[in-house]
Amino acid sequence: xxxNSANSVKMQLDSRSVNEAFSRAALAAFLSPxxxxxxxxxxxxxAISEAVTNCIVHxxxxxxxxxxINLSYYDDRTVKIAVRDKGCGIEDIKQAMQPLFTTDRSGExxxxxxxxxxxxxxxxxxxxxxxxxxxxxxxxxxx
Amino acid sequence: MDKLTFTQDIxxxxxxxxxxGSIDHHTVKNVxxxxxxxxxxxxxxxxxxxxxxxxxxxxSGLGLILGRYTRISDLGGALTLVGMSDEVMKIxxxxxxxxxxxxxxxxxxxxxxxxx
Numbered sequence: 001x002x003x004n005s006a007n008s009v010k011m012q013l014d015s016r017s018v019n020e021a022f023s024r025a026a027l028a029a030f031l032s033p034x035x036x037x038x039x040x041x042x043x044x045x046x047a048i049s050e051a052v053t054n055c056i057v058h059x060x061x062x063x064x065x066x067x068x069i070n071l072s073y074y075d076d077r078t079v080k081i082a083v084r085d086k087g088c089g090i091e092d093i094k095q096a097m098q099p100l101f102t103t104d105r106s107g108e109x110x111x112x113x114x115x116x117x118x119x120x121x122x123x124x125x126x127x128x129x130x131x132x133x134x135x136x137x138x139x140x141x142x143x
Numbered sequence: 144m145d146k147l148t149f150t151q152d153i154x155x156x157x158x159x160x161x162x163x164g165s166i167d168h169h170t171v172k173n174v175x176x177x178x179x180x181x182x183x184x185x186x187x188x189x190x191x192x193x194x195x196x197x198x199x200x201x202x203s204g205l206g207l208i209l210g211r212y213t214r215i216s217d218l219g220g221a222l223t224l225v226g227m228s229d230e231v232m233k234i235x236x237x238x239x240x241x242x243x244x245x246x247x248x249x250x251x252x253x254x255x256x257x258x259x
Contacts, residue, residue: 021169111202116234
């Protein structure tokens, strides 16, 4: 249990794209006691969807793996979302976080995942080590 | 709804794809190829993506839009987006795609086609 959190949940998901929707639904269910407004809920659902997608597409490169998600909220209505993978890690985090930057060569990835997470949350931080994995920490205070 | 489906209309060289559901990395995969098959078969001078019934879109949807923009541009055509919710438009604006892809109000393009 996280220190001082009003509530917390830990999940482990298979790195499967079908679980992107599950992560959004799980977050929505977890936050429902806080009754977030529509915009806030959309922002956070999008943010977690981006983070989970990054694990699947980039962390594990479409191969198997486990995605670790920690959700928590506090009495002041701060929501914290942590999404972690034990995949390939990011060589240059600063570069990866540039809007429209993507290592995908198919032309079908927008390269906006980190930008969306950063824009839709109050705080966003990325920790990564090549060969070890990546953790994304997001925080948003609800109205 | 966590699935993504689409229907299409073609009228006077304008192909309208009505997307319905959630656009994420998982759902975009099948739809993308099918839309492309239709674009190459129909060779429209304009493709309209009607997002009126899209209830969720993350940046994978941007990839879908930008990829279709590239496809139709290669064929000398144009792409228009219609029916975006405020949330979907937020992501489009973040990317700056609205500076080079026409974004129109809800169903305006479809009304134009129906009146043609």
